[in-house]
Amino acid sequence: MTPSAARLTDSLRDIGYDFSSAIADLVDNSITAEATEVNVVIEFDGEASRVFISDNGRGMTLNGLTEAMRFGSRRRYGSGDLGRYGLGLKTASLSQGRCLTVVTRTSAGRRVIQTRQLDLDLIAEFDDWLIIEPARNEIVERARNLLEDGPGTVVIWENLDRVVPMKNSAGGWARRRFETLQQKAAEHLAMVFHKFLSGEVGQGPLVITVNGQKLIPWDPFARAEKATQELVEQVFEIEHGDASGVVTLRRYVLPGRDQFSSQAEFDRMSGPLKWNRQQGLYIYRAGRLVQWGGWAAVRSIDEHTKLARASLEFDTDLDEAFNINVAKMRVTVPSELRQMIERPINEICSLADDLYRKSSNSKGDRDRPVSDNFSAGLDVGLALKAAAMDAGEIGAFKKIAAELRKSDPKIAKVLGL
Structure with missing residues (x-):
């Protein structure tokens, strides 16, 4: 039996996305499409607020676009593809708003631009799995202009009922919430895709912008710090x-x-x-x-x-x-x-525990500058302990440290032992 389109699409909205993770799922699609640039525009306009996510990837044919709008799209995922279930475009987008529009083109020049739309209000009205070609309104025209003369895809979220409050949707609180979401989305994308942004993985450094701001990769491991x-x-x-x-x-x-x-x-x-x-x-x-x-x-x-x-x-x-x-x-x-x-x-x-305790102990002595030799000694001590752990000789290391504390306590202190 075919499931009720109205009931099932409404249920799939609660699959677990928040605003930032929903945008990240669409960036996954852009990366799979070999995009080198992804631009996210989050616009506040009360009930008419909207989100544009555009890329310069390879775009989709009409058949490809129609299939992409299917819940559980029929496509094979290769090794390394960030997609998985054929649901992300739909479930991520509709988790935030009731209307999803996709505008896409597969090549440069005057190649025809394809547009399709999923509207939950329309699906609820007819209780059918409807995908339509929307009218050429101002929003669709803006998306077409974002493609300029090259291939790519633009995803539009509208009717953001999960983002914009129903009451006082044009008020100051709603605007501040939108601004907060914009900042959180930028931080989330800079963390989740930091290896793509830095060029560690992928075809080259990926550029992501949020409302015109180019994201700087946030490396959780602070590898640029000399003391890491x-x-x-x-x-x-x-x-x-x-x-x-x-x-x-x-x-x-x-x-x-x-x-x-x-x-x-x-x-x-x-x-x-x-x-x-x-x-x-x-x-x-x-x-x-x-x-x-x-x-x-x-x-x-x-x-x-x-x-x-x-x-x-x-x-x-x-x-x-x-x-x-x-x-x-x-x-x-x-x-x-x-x-x-x-x-x-x-x-x-x-x-980490050793380093934390040494840092904590030094806080009470901030008026006395720590010498470079002392700081270097702590680094050497930690490095020796790490090497002993990797070699499976931590027991022997502890015995050596204990003996050094007896024979030369000053050296042991410098090494943090």
């Missing part, structure tokens, strides 16, 4: 059913406040969730960040380990093993992998 410590990466092989693949673990201890290049950079690296909640695992699927914060039940969040962050990276061939959800915001770390990473995670947290 990176431990030896570890690679694990995972099997799930007929699929198998590798998962890479990279571990970092970020500098304490006094070791950062500036107070402003320390504050920036605290992240959208701030230091305590930003600690933990950052899980990447095909270079795209899908989950962050917390230690995936390996251990709990602790103030003393807030400088510890680690990445888990896997490709799309392990999607089923990680049980990725439709919104691409949550994964489940396989139990066999959780056991493998428990020791490396505890090691990095131990190093």
Whole structure:
């Protein structure tokens, strides 16, 4: 039996997106379409507020566009494709507004521009799976102009009932909420796609703008800071059913406040969730960040380990093993992998705990400048401990440290032992 279009489309609106993650899902499509530039425009206009997400990717043919508007579109996803279920365009867009319009062209020049629309009010009226070609109104014309003379796609969200309040939709509170959403969306995209923005993955550096502001990649691991410590990466092989693949673990201890290049950079690296909640695992699927914060039940969040962050990276061939959800915001770390990473995670947290306590102890002595030699000694001590952990000789290291504290306490203090 064919399901009720009106009831099912309304239910699919609550699949788990927020405003920022919904935009990120559409950026996934742009990356799959080999776009090098994505522009997000978030416009406040009371009930007529709207969002444009445009790219310079390869665009879609009429058949491709019509299929893309289908719930559960019939397309094959290759290895590395950021799409998964054939639902993202529809569910992400309609989670925020009741009307989705897509304008697209496949090549440069005067090639015809295709336009299709999903309107939940129309679907509710006829209780049928309707996709229409909308009239050439001002909004559609703006989208066509955004394509200029090249290929690409523009997605338009209208009737933003989940974003704009029903009462006093043109008031100051509604405007401030829109401005806040714009800032949160920019921060979210700069974090989720930081490897694409920096050119670490993809065909080259991706450019994303939000209301004309070019995003700067937010690297959770502060690798540009000289005092950031990176431990030896570890690679694990995972099997799930007929699929198998590798998962890479990279571990970092970020500098304490006094070791950062500036107070402003320390504050920036605290992240959208701030230091305590930003600690933990950052899980990447095909270079795209899908989950962050917390230690995936390996251990709990602790103030003393807030400088510890680690990445888990896997490709799309392990999607089923990680049980990725439709919104691409949550994964489940396989139990066999959780056991493998428990020791490396505890090691990095131990190093972060040591650094935190040393930084805390130094706060009471701020009037006395810390010498370069003393700071270097702490770095050497932490590096030695990390090397001992990687070599599986932490027990021997502790014995050596204890002996050094007896024989030469001054050196032990300089090394932070």
